[in-house]
Amino acid sequence: MIKIAIVGYGNLGRGVERALKQNADMELVGVFSRRDPAAVQTDGASVYVLDELEAQKENIDVCILCGGSATDLPVQTPAITKNFNTIDSFDTHAKIPEHFANVDQAAKENQTVSIISTGWDPGLFSLNRLYAQSILPEGETYTFWGKGVSQGHSDALRRIDGVADAIQYTIPKSEVIEKLKAGEKMTLTTRDKHLRECFVVLEENADEAAIKEEIVTMPNYFDEYDTIVHFISAEELKRDHHAMPHGGTVLRTGTTHENTKQVIEYNLQLESNPEFTASVLVAYARACARLAAEKQFGAFTVLDIAPKYLSPVDDATLRKELL
Amino acid sequence: MIKIAIVGYGNLGRGVERALKQNADMELVGVFSRRDPAAVQTDGASVYVLDELEAQKENIDVCILCGGSATDLPVQTPAITKNFNTIDSFDTHAKIPEHFANVDQAAKENQTVSIISTGWDPGLFSLNRLYAQSILPEGETYTFWGKGVSQGHSDALRRIDGVADAIQYTIPKSEVIEKLKAGEKMTLTTRDKHLRECFVVLEENADEAAIKEEIVTMPNYFDEYDTIVHFISAEELKRDHHAMPHGGTVLRTGTTHENTKQVIEYNLQLESNPEFTASVLVAYARACARLAAEKQFGAFTVLDIAPKYLSPVDDATLRKELL
Numbered sequence: 092m093i094k095i096a097i098v099g100y101g102n103l104g105r106g107v108e109r110a111l112k113q114n115a116d117m118e119l120v121g122v123f124s125r126r127d128p129a130a131v132q133t134d135g136a137s138v139y140v141l142d143e144l145e146a147q148k149e150n151i152d153v154c155i156l157c158g159g160s161a162t163d164l165p166v167q168t169p170a171i172t173k174n175f176n177t178i179d180s181f182d183t184h185a186k187i188p189e190h191f192a193n194v195d196q197a198a199k200e201n202q203t204v205s206i207i208s209t210g211w212d213p214g215l216f217s218l219n220r221l222y223a224q225s226i227l228p229e230g231e232t233y234t235f236w237g238k239g240v241s242q243g244h245s246d247a248l249r250r251i252d253g254v255a256d257a258i259q260y261t262i263p264k265s266e267v268i269e270k271l272k273a274g275e276k277m278t279l280t281t282r283d284k285h286l287r288e289c290f291v292v293l294e295e296n297a298d299e300a301a302i303k304e305e306i307v308t309m310p311n312y313f314d315e316y317d318t319i320v321h322f323i324s325a326e327e328l329k330r331d332h333h334a335m336p337h338g339g340t341v342l343r344t345g346t347t348h349e350n351t352k353q354v355i356e357y358n359l360q361l362e363s364n365p366e367f368t369a370s371v372l373v374a375y376a377r378a379c380a381r382l383a384a385e386k387q388f389g390a391f392t393v394l395d396i397a398p399k400y401l402s403p404v405d406d407a408t409l410r411k412e413l414l
Numbered sequence: 415m416i417k418i419a420i421v422g423y424g425n426l427g428r429g430v431e432r433a434l435k436q437n438a439d440m441e442l443v444g445v446f447s448r449r450d451p452a453a454v455q456t457d458g459a460s461v462y463v464l465d466e467l468e469a470q471k472e473n474i475d476v477c478i479l480c481g482g483s484a485t486d487l488p489v490q491t492p493a494i495t496k497n498f499n500t501i502d503s504f505d506t507h508a509k510i511p512e513h514f515a516n517v518d519q520a521a522k523e524n525q526t527v528s529i530i531s532t533g534w535d536p537g538l539f540s541l542n543r544l545y546a547q548s549i550l551p552e553g554e555t556y557t558f559w560g561k562g563v564s565q566g567h568s569d570a571l572r573r574i575d576g577v578a579d580a581i582q583y584t585i586p587k588s589e590v591i592e593k594l595k596a597g598e599k600m601t602l603t604t605r606d607k608h609l610r611e612c613f614v615v616l617e618e619n620a621d622e623a624a625i626k627e628e629i630v631t632m633p634n635y636f637d638e639y640d641t642i643v644h645f646i647s648a649e650e651l652k653r654d655h656h657a658m659p660h661g662g663t664v665l666r667t668g669t670t671h672e673n674t675k676q677v678i679e680y681n682l683q684l685e686s687n688p689e690f691t692a693s694v695l696v697a698y699a700r701a702c703a704r705l706a707a708e709k710q711f712g713a714f715t716v717l718d719i720a721p722k723y724l725s726p727v728d729d730a731t732l733r734k735e736l737l
Contacts, residue, residue, distance in 0.1 A: 109671040113551045187737050188730065213737040215545070218721055220736045222538070225697045225724035226690075228436045272683060338677075347689035348432040354661075354683040355538075360595060361677070366670035367549075374548045394722045394732055398541055401548035407511065409717055413543045414510050414536040 092118045093380045094152045095373075096144065098171065100124050100131050102335070103180065104157035106369025108134050114373055116403045120151050148174055152383070153376045156180075157369075165190060172197040172205045172390075176383045178376050180210040180368060187213070195390035204383045206391045209375045210368040211359055212236070216341050218393050219357040223343030227353055230345025233271060235263035235284060239337030239364060247312045248289055251305055253297030256325060258332045262286040263340065271344055274352045281315040288319045292328050337364035374401040415441045416703045417475045418696075419467065421494065423447050423454050425658070426503065427480035429692025431457050437696055439726045443474050471497055475706070476699045479503075480692075488513060495520040495528045495713075499706045501699050503533040503691060510536070518713035527706040529714045532698045533691040534682055535559070539664050541716050542680040546666030550676055553668025556594060558586035558607060562660030562687060570635045571612055574628055576620030579648060581655045585609040586663065594667055597675045604638040611642045615651050660687035697724040 093116060097104045100122045111119045121137035128138035139147070144154070154171055156179040158164050164181045171177050172194055181190050187208055194205045208214065212234070220232050241261045248257035263285055270277060277283070289306060293299060299322055307318045323331075338359040345353050361367045375393065378400035382391065399406055416439060420427045423445045434442045444460035451461035462470070467477070477494055479502040481487050487504045494500050495517055504513050510531055517528045531537065535557070543555050564584045571580035586608055593600065600606070612629060616622060622645055630641045646654075661682040668676050684690045698716065701723035705714065722729055 106670070113670070184737070188734050191733060208737050215549075217737045218545075221721045221725055221732060222541075225700075225721075225726075226538075226693050347429070347436070347686060347693055351686045351689055353685060353690050353693070354681070356679075356681040356683070358679040358681070359677070360679070363670060363674045363676070366674055367676050370549050370670055370676070377548075392733055392737060394736065395720050395729070397718050397720045398544050398548075399717045402544055403548075406718070409544060410514055410715055411511050413717065414507070414531050414540045414715060 092116060093377060094118050094120050094150060095376060096120050096147070096151045096154045096175075097122045097136070097157060098141065098144065098154050098167065099157035099163065100126075100133065100138070101157065102365035103369055103372075105134065106363070106366040107155050107157060107372060108136050109366060110370045110373040113370075114377075114403070117373065117376070120147065123154075144171070145174055151175060153178060153379045155372050155376055157372075165193075168205060168207065169193045169197040172203050173201045174203070176203050176379050177205040178209055178372050178379055179205070179207050180214070180372060181208050182210065182213055184213070191390050191392070198389045202386070202388045204379050204388055204391065206375050206379050206382075206393070206396065208392050210371050211361075212339065214368075214371055214393055215359070216339070216357070219341045219355075220343075221394055223341070223345075223355040223357075227343055227345030227347070227355065229347075230343055230353075233268075233279070233284075233342045233344075234339065235268060235342070236339040237261040237263050237285065237337065239339070239361070240335055241287075244287065244289075244312055247309065248291060248306065251302060253294050253302050254291055255294045256292040256328055258290050258328065260288045260290075262288055268340060268342060271342055272354050272356065274344065274354075282317060285316060286319065287313055287316045288321070290321050290323050290328060290332055292325045293322055334362060335364045337361050337367075377401060377403065415439060416700060417441050417443050417473060418699060419443050419470070419474045419477045419498075420445045420459070420480060421464065421467065421477050421490065422480035422486065423449075423456065423461070424480065425688035426692055426695075427478075428457065429686070429689040430478050430480060430695060431459050432689060433693045433696040436693075437700075437726070439700070440696065443470065446477075467494070468497055474498060476501060476702045478695050478699055480695075488516075491528060491530060492516045492520040495526050496524045497526070499526050499702050500528045501532055501695050501702055502528070502530050503537075503695060504531045505533065505536055507536070514713050514715070521712045525709070525711045527702050527711055527714065529698050529702050529705075529716070529719065531715055533694050534684075535662065537691075537694055537716055538682070539662070539680070542664045542678075543666075544717055546664070546668075546678040546680075550666055550668025550670070550678065552670075553666055553676075556591075556602070556607075556665045556667075557662065558591060558665070559662040560584040560586045560608065560660065562662070562684070563658055564610075567610065567612075567635055570632065571614060571629065574625060576617050576625050577614055578617045579615040579651055581613050581651065583611045583613075585611055591663060591665060594665055595677050595679065597667065597677075605640060608639060609642065610636055610639045611644070613644050613646050613651060613655055615648045616645055657685060658687045660684050660690075700724060700726065 567582035
């Protein structure tokens, strides 16, 4: 059994707790949180204060770090990797090289393994970009996101005066994806690739027309997009928009000899973004435990890891059943 | 530069010759054929008799074996792996474990590397089945093929008395794929997944109705499918059906907590099956050369190989640009 600790318990941590129940070769030691354990409602897992983590070192094979990329993971991943094998889902794109270097140093100095930036983007989408561009060196790669909730854009809506609550969906333009797959050559602007759809609950006496104008002209967030704004009641928001769907498409269109068109497409359609991301983290936790058993110490990303390390099935059976 | 030899020059070998021109870190030493070199028309590559291969040992890093799975590769891959690093596209599913064992022994005894059963199915589809089932352990995997030419079914048509020439396309039922993606639970028969469409040129005075009946009732090949038969002229066959398109879909539909639906889909849409397969072989030839440089001797499949080995780009740049 691979013994897992969950560090941090928001939507992602809860998703990991659930994913572990689907993997018979893994066992959850407990959730480690900065909050008062009495205040953390799990699906059944024991809860400990984060300060107790190190005391349980002998009992844990891999820590799955479920904190945020903005402030938690840049500190936590290198620190916890000094004592444990770790996985994180660090997704601040521009800081990945720096994060990798910090974690790699901690892992090599302390003979541990860490797999960073795991999930679906970065993660599975990165993998697919790599496979596709290696196989079709002459071509273009496109990434489309959605339909899904953008937390950043939802927060931007909520900061507007007069807005009580809001949610924003990013929607890929499927007709553009179809044209690309059909081999059409296109120079795509931001507006061409995605729509933004907003569901907004107003405060009493708020000016609907003014708020709509403020949304669609908001720099960086909405001004470069076609944005649809719906005003709904608080009850409707709660009833119809509590799920956290997401997904997207990585598309590589390339040519082999002369103008022979070849298309590679990878699609995710997720009813729960945090539960799916958690499922990816759990599969890579298995890889992490194996790399540690092989004493391959250091930091890794999904690009470095042979696919077979993700599966509980032995190599000979994989060859027989999946090839 | 990675120095490549092509062994066998049919459609696949020609595809490899073309793919190598898109990869600046590779150099084609030549084509090695059992045929008289004067009779082999390449796109410019030098042609040698196969018996000369061993004499060029010092000049070749990887041999890409482009023979057939029925009789060539079971003999050629173990034999050539005694002297060279090799890649093949062996696709006789039931015999992969035996082929792997034979090639692994040759590679380990002679300190070479061989990557077998490379291409898209087996190959990229196998990879996607592995990733998807490791991430969503509770779910179902479906593979659909097409739209594409089935060589075996085309040959079966051509063996019918009164048929002058013919081609058969396998067509996946897209409405079934859409229902599966929408989360519908279905028990699928062979007939539910694919259509078979035949374009048949008759000999003079052949009995159209009788031949149609013979096709749609042919055991193993057509009787379990909905089969559409078109009778066309030799000119139409030549004009409209000379390309070798193929492709398909690997679909994993799974659930995470309770009944949260998650869908992973991988699609290929290929205008030339042999050129695409060749492009996959060439990317794995790069991996093969690297594994040999690291002295990781033995047989491998795509399931064993870290994605980064396929790319000419260095690891730090891959992390920066693709994660």
